[in-house]
Amino acid sequence: MVIRATKYSFEFFPPKDQAGEERLWAAMEALEPMAPDFISVTYGAGGSTRDRTIRITSQITARTSIPTVAHLTCVGSTRGELIEILQKYKEAGIRSILALRGDPTGGPGAPWVPTAGGFNHADQLVELAMQVGGFEVGVAAFPDGHPASNGDLAKDVEVLIRKESLGASFATTQFFFEAEKYQRLVEALAAKGSNLPIIPGILPVTNVKQLVRMAELSGTEIPADILAKFSAVENDSDAVRKLGIEVATELCEQLLTLGVPGLHFYTMNTSTATLEIYRKLVAK
Numbered sequence: 299m300v301i302r303a304t305k306y307s308f309e310f311f312p313p314k315d316q317a318g319e320e321r322l323w324a325a326m327e328a329l330e331p332m333a334p335d336f337i338s339v340t341y342g343a344g345g346s347t348r349d350r351t352i353r354i355t356s357q358i359t360a361r362t363s364i365p366t367v368a369h370l371t372c373v374g375s376t377r378g379e380l381i382e383i384l385q386k387y388k389e390a391g392i393r394s395i396l397a398l399r400g401d402p403t404g405g406p407g408a409p410w411v412p413t414a415g416g417f418n419h420a421d422q423l424v425e426l427a428m429q430v431g432g433f434e435v436g437v438a439a440f441p442d443g444h445p446a447s448n449g450d451l452a453k454d455v456e457v458l459i460r461k462e463s464l465g466a467s468f469a470t471t472q473f474f475f476e477a478e479k480y481q482r483l484v485e486a487l488a489a490k491g492s493n494l495p496i497i498p499g500i501l502p503v504t505n506v507k508q509l510v511r512m513a514e515l516s517g518t519e520i521p522a523d524i525l526a527k528f529s530a531v532e533n534d535s536d537a538v539r540k541l542g543i544e545v546a547t548e549l550c551e552q553l554l555t556l557g558v559p560g561l562h563f564y565t566m567n568t569s570t571a572t573l574e575i576y577r578k579l580v581a582k
Contacts, residue, residue, distance in 0.1 A: 305335035305560030306576070307367075307470075307497065310567050312339060312350035321567055322354070328569035330362065332576055335560055338367040338396055338470070352383065356390035367436060368392050370423055371400025376415035377426070384430045394434040396470065397423035397461075401515075421461050428465035437461045439469040439496050441479035445517035455486045462494045469494055470562045472516050473501035475524055475545070477552035484556075495559040500550060502563065502571035503542030506532035543571055547578045554579070 308329055313319040326337070339355045355368040368387050375383065387395065399420045402408040412418045417426075420437060427433045440447075440454060447453040458469065474480065480498050487494060503509045506528045513520050520528075524545060531537035550561055563572045 305497075306332050307334050307336045307338065307560060307562045308565050308572065309338045309340060309470075309499075309562065310354075310565060312341075312354050313567065318567070319354075325565060325567055325569035326358070326362070326364075328573060329565070330364065332573070334364055336365040336367045336394065337362075338562075339369060341369050341371050341373070341398075341400060352386055352390070355387070355392055359391045365394060366392055367394040367396050369398060370395045370427070371398045372412070372417040372420065372423060373400035373402070374413055374416075376413060377417065378415070380416070380423070380426060381430060384427060384433070388430075388432055393432065394436065395427055396436045396438070397427060397466070398438055399423075421457070421464055424461050424464045424466050434468070435466050436468045436470060437466045439471045439483060440517070441471055441474040441476070441483050441498075442517060442519045451482070451486055454483070455490055455492075458487060458494060459490055459492050462492055466494065468497060468559075470497045471499040472518060473499045473512075473564055474518055475521055475549060476519075477549060477556065480553065480558075481556055497560045497562045498553050498558055499562045499564060500546050500575075502546045502565075502575060503528065504535075504539045504566070504568075504571055506538055508566075539571060543574050543578070546571075547575050550575060550579055 310322055310326070313322050337358055339351050339358070341351050351369060355366050358364065358366045370380065370383060384395070397420045402410050417423060424435050424437065427435045437458065439458060443449045443451065444454050444457070471480065480496070484496050487496070501512070509520070509528065512518070527541055528538065531541060553561065565572055
């Protein structure tokens with residue numbers, strides 16, 4: 299059996315309507331037998347779904363036995379409002395957050411404009427959450443490099459170590475396609491004395507246009523051979539889905555041989571592709 303990691307986690311985004319909410323709960327029910335270590339719930343662009351994130355995350359905590367990790371971003375909130383959000387999470391029984399700067403209101407490519415009375419960087423969120431107390435705090439890591447660091451791995455490592463020093467106890471990565479990039483980041487952190495567990499983020503690709511758009515926005519590099527394979531079948535949804543599962547499964551196998559602390563799946567609020575990948579891994 300290839301699997302060495304016993305921890306699996308999933309990311310969902312807040313649904314926009316009742317039908318989307320029903321799909322989310324159906325996906326969550328289907329994935330629950332995998333005994334996920336946690337479920338995380340995102341904010342929308344510019345913090346636009348903040349209230350829904352609080353509500354959905356609270357409901358997951360109340361309705362399931364699965365630990366939840368709620369996203370918290372600098373976007374659109376003052377320091378006082380961030381404290382208020384943390385208190386709401388605490389009242390709902392949520393004990394873990396993912397501290398992120400977040401995308402500007404105009405989208406990832408727009409200039410960053412801090413909220414008056416708010417924060418500029420995620421390390422300030424980590425510090426605030428630790429001051430409020432009672433939270434395990436996670437942060438983001440970028441195997442392909444943070445968009446703002448222009449490929450400077452040393453800068454990315456420095457930022458992660460600062461967040462760790464402020465109290466961050468784990469990181470989940472942006473999705474990526476090359477295990478070597480993950481290994482490079484982890485080894486660079488270890489060389490600086492970091493003990494921060496880095497959980498790799500996996501995207502089961504089901505839509506090529508969506509993949510390209512997400513990669514452009516996040517700064518993720520799609521290797522030429524993988525992009526060529528997807529481009530060749532992009533008009534055949536079944537073929538795209540099959541290839542997406544194949545690519546993700548291969549990446550998971552490579553990562554598991556590296557002894558990763560877990561696998562974090564970007565579900566896009568569906569369960570089938572993630573479940574198929576899991577079953578393929580277990581069957582090895």
